Amino acid sequence: MDVSVVIPLLNEEESLKELSDWIVQVMQSNHFSYEVLFVDDGSTDDSWKIIKELSSHNPGIKGIKFYKNFGKSQALHAGFGKALGDVVITMDADLQDNPEEIPELYRMIREEDYDLVSGWKKKRFDSVLMKNLPSKLFNWAARATSGLNLHDFNCGLKAYKNEVVKAVDVHGEMHRYIPVLAKNKGFIKIGEKVVKHQARKYGKTKFGMERFLNGFLDLLTIWFVSKFGKRPMHFFGALGALMFLIGFGFAIYLGIDKLYINPGGRLITERPQFYISLATMIIGTQFFVAGFLGELILRASRNKDSYSVEETKNVA
Numbered sequence: 001m002d003v004s005v006v007i008p009l010l011n012e013e014e015s016l017k018e019l020s021d022w023i024v025q026v027m028q029s030n031h032f033s034y035e036v037l038f039v040d041d042g043s044t045d046d047s048w049k050i051i052k053e054l055s056s057h058n059p060g061i062k063g064i065k066f067y068k069n070f071g072k073s074q075a076l077h078a079g080f081g082k083a084l085g086d087v088v089i090t091m092d093a094d095l096q097d098n099p100e101e102i103p104e105l106y107r108m109i110r111e112e113d114y115d116l117v118s119g120w121k122k123k124r125f126d127s128v129l130m131k132n133l134p135s136k137l138f139n140w141a142a143r144a145t146s147g148l149n150l151h152d153f154n155c156g157l158k159a160y161k162n163e164v165v166k167a168v169d170v171h172g173e174m175h176r177y178i179p180v181l182a183k184n185k186g187f188i189k190i191g192e193k194v195v196k197h198q199a200r201k202y203g204k205t206k207f208g209m210e211r212f213l214n215g216f217l218d219l220l221t222i223w224f225v226s227k228f229g230k231r232p233m234h235f236f237g238a239l240g241a242l243m244f245l246i247g248f249g250f251a252i253y254l255g256i257d258k259l260y261i262n263p264g265g266r267l268i269t270e271r272p273q274f275y276i277s278l279a280t281m282i283i284g285t286q287f288f289v290a291g292f293l294g295e296l297i298l299r300a301s302r303n304k305d306s307y308s309v310e311e312t313k314n315v316a
Contacts, residue, residue: 002032003106004085004162008075009038011094013045014202016093020054020061023099027060030103036061037078038093042069073175080165086110088165092156098196105159108191115164115187118150118179119157121197141216145223146180150192153179157195161187177222178280184226236291240284247280 006022009016020036027034038051040063051063064078076090087109091097101119108117112273135154142153156178168181179190228235254268269272 001035001085003034003087003089003092003102004035004079004083005028005036005089006076006083007036007038007091007093008041008072008078008079009043009047009272010041010069010284011043011045011047012202013043013047013050015095016047016050016054018098018181019095020058021092024058025059026099026102030106032106035084036062037079037082038063039075040065041072041075042066071171071173073173074315076175076178077170078146080168080170081249083162086162088160088162090156090158095201096198097157098198100160101157101193101195105157105193109159109161112191113189114159114191115189116179116182117193118152118191119155119191119206120150120152121155122151122194135249138219140215141218142177142180145219146183146226148178148179148190150179150190153177154191157196163228165300173218174222177218180226180233184229198217204227210226229300232294233291236287236294240287240289240291243287245282245284247277247282247284250280 007019011157012168016038023034023036038054040048048065051061051065054061062082064082065074066075066078079090079165080088087106089102089105091099097119105117105119114144135152135303139151139153143149156179160182162186164182164187167185167187168178170178170181174181183190226236250273256273258265258268296301
């Protein structure tokens with residue numbers, strides 16, 4: 001199969017028929033063998049009913065239904081698990097992503113050998129204050145921490161090799177960072193394409209300002225895991241050793257001050273600096289132990305880790 005189109009959705013009954021017809025028209029005009037996977041993320045309207053009707057008329061249209069809302073990341077993960085196409089396209093169901101972009105995205109994956117191509121909505125039709133400005137700040141932070149020079153991490157229109165979507169583990173709200181997850185798995189040929197962004201035709205956006213706060217928290221998680229996930233002792237151990245040395249040095253100073261500089265002064269235990277020193281050494285020790293335990297857990301689970309590999313047919 002040439003193309004799998006994975007479309008997560010929540011309460012998009014108005015746009016599904018139009019989007020489906022548009023995608024099918026593009027596929028047929030380009031002679032692609034295809035499947036369209038609609039993932040209903042717990043819709044409360046007639047979205048699932050429409051998906052079943054579309055599937056009954058076209059075997060290339062398939063549906064996955066969640067009985068409650070789990071989020072876009074989980075919907076994408078379910079779709080990735082079922083996708084059969086050599087190239088996997090993701091897009092939103094609100095008609096703001098243009099299916100006419102699919103042939104060029106497919107070409108970039110197949111002919112230019114990209115592992116992943118991310119869409120860039122260079123000209124947007126969203127609110128400047130509510131979406132455009134926060135999105136620019138978010139993308140700047142993502143570029144700075146990930147090392148990936150992409151302009152629009154949050155664009156739903158992306159193309160992947162099938163082996164990429166099978167390798168990445170998308171959970172929580174990590175769908176914004178699939179390019180970073182792919183990079184961490186060893187898929188380093190990641191490109192970008194300017195795509196058309198269309199004004200929302202039906203309904204209203206499902207995302208509020210809280211998604212940007214969640215996005216920045218997830219970004220910190222991704223940054224930490226990508227930088228220290230394989231060597232937790234380098235972070236916790238270094239921080240713990242530094243804090244312990246600071247506290248220990250402070251304790252030595254208090255002892256010298258009591259014995260030689262001001263022997264008739266207050267007892268060490270009556271000085272607040274003593275408790276600061278003690279707390280710093282205890283916290284430093286805990287950080288060091290956390291890093292040590294992290295290394296032990298990592299070594300125990302390393303044999304279960306999945307890697308991006310390619311082998312020849314004849315392996316000795």
